[in-house]
Amino acid sequence: MISPPSSRFPDGRLSSRLIFAADFADVDEARRATLALQPHLGLVKIGLELFVGAGPSALSWAREAGLPIFLDLKLHDIPATVERAVDRAIALGARMLTVHAAGGKEMLLRAVRCAEAAGDTCTIVAVTVLTSLDDGDLADLGVDSDAGTQARRLARLAFDQGVRAFVCSPEEVATLRAELGPKATLITPGVRAAQAATRAPAAGASSSGGGGKDDQKRIATAREAILRGADYVVVGRPIRDAADPKAAAEQIDRTVRDALAEAEAIRT
Numbered sequence: 001m002i003s004p005p006s007s008r009f010p011d012g013r014l015s016s017r018l019i020f021a022a023d024f025a026d027v028d029e030a031r032r033a034t035l036a037l038q039p040h041l042g043l044v045k046i047g048l049e050l051f052v053g054a055g056p057s058a059l060s061w062a063r064e065a066g067l068p069i070f071l072d073l074k075l076h077d078i079p080a081t082v083e084r085a086v087d088r089a090i091a092l093g094a095r096m097l098t099v100h101a102a103g104g105k106e107m108l109l110r111a112v113r114c115a116e117a118a119g120d121t122c123t124i125v126a127v128t129v130l131t132s133l134d135d136g137d138l139a140d141l142g143v144d145s146d147a148g149t150q151a152r153r154l155a156r157l158a159f160d161q162g163v164r165a166f167v168c169s170p171e172e173v174a175t176l177r178a179e180l181g182p183k184a185t186l187i188t189p190g191v192r193a194a195q196a197a198t199r200a201p202a203a204g205a206s207s208s209g210g211g212g213k214d215d216q217k218r219i220a221t222a223r224e225a226i227l228r229g230a231d232y233v234v235v236g237r238p239i240r241d242a243a244d245p246k247a248a249a250e251q252i253d254r255t256v257r258d259a260l261a262e263a264e265a266i267r268t
């Protein structure tokens with residue numbers, strides 16, 4: 001078992017630092033696929049597709065299986081609405097819950113306070129800059145900074161409101177670690193096999209089972225993410241769409257464990 005990186009993470013110990021993104025349309029499919037991978041997973045991430053399709057029952061199977069739930073709803077609304085939604089998500093059993101850092105100071109503060117008032121069983125996770133965006137996309141949105149600078153700015157804003165867990169791309173993990181210190185928990189989607197960086201997705205391709213980037217723009221391998229300072233990696237399609245999902249999960253879990261040991265050896 002591996003100790004979680006942050007004292008704020010509610011579980012005492014975790015079996016893995018791999019978070020599987022259970023992006024399925026159907027609860028039964030999500031349950032079947034995820035439970036087959038369970039020995040290799042730390043948490044299951046339930047996101048918009050499953051939650052919008054199935055509502056609260058999207059979480060019940062994972063709760064019953066004792067698999068900690070990362071509820072990735074990326075809340076972004078006025079502070080009162082987000083606060084009330086956080087309260088409902090905690091009641092459903094979310095152990096980690098995402099909000100957009102761009103929702104601003106008061107929204108972030110009220111999300112954190114709500115989680116504390118509910119007994120600190122759920123960690124609020126601030127999403128900085130989506131891994132599907134690059135500097136050009138940010139310019140289109142009127143953001144005058146590169147993705148790394150913007151991610152650091154948003155992470156600092158959230159940290160100052162009491163948030164201690166962050167989603168960022170593997171590209172800015174080192175920057176955020178330097179900015180926020182060892183107490184921050186850094187979670188990185190955008191994880192792909194080494195060849196993905198150079199392989200353009202086929203037209204209309206929707207799966208990275210073949211090792212492509214899909215719609216992700218700021219990516220790295222699981223090993224790179226961990227060596228740069230990530231605490232968790234989030235992986236969806238490279239496992240879900242692999243010819244052998246169990247083997248894919250096992251391999252990524254092993255890579256993460258080896259990289260954590262390598263990082264520890266470098267530190268000591």
Ligand SMILES: O=c1ccn([C@@H]2O[C@H](COP(=O)(O)O)[C@@H](O)[C@H]2O)c(=O)[nH]1
Binds near residue numbers: 072131167191236
């Ligand atoms: O910036 C972000 C925030 C969240 N995600 C989520 O992570 C997974 C990644 O799935 P892959 O199939 O491995 O690309 C997905 O559920 C996203 O909603 C993200 O990718 N980037």
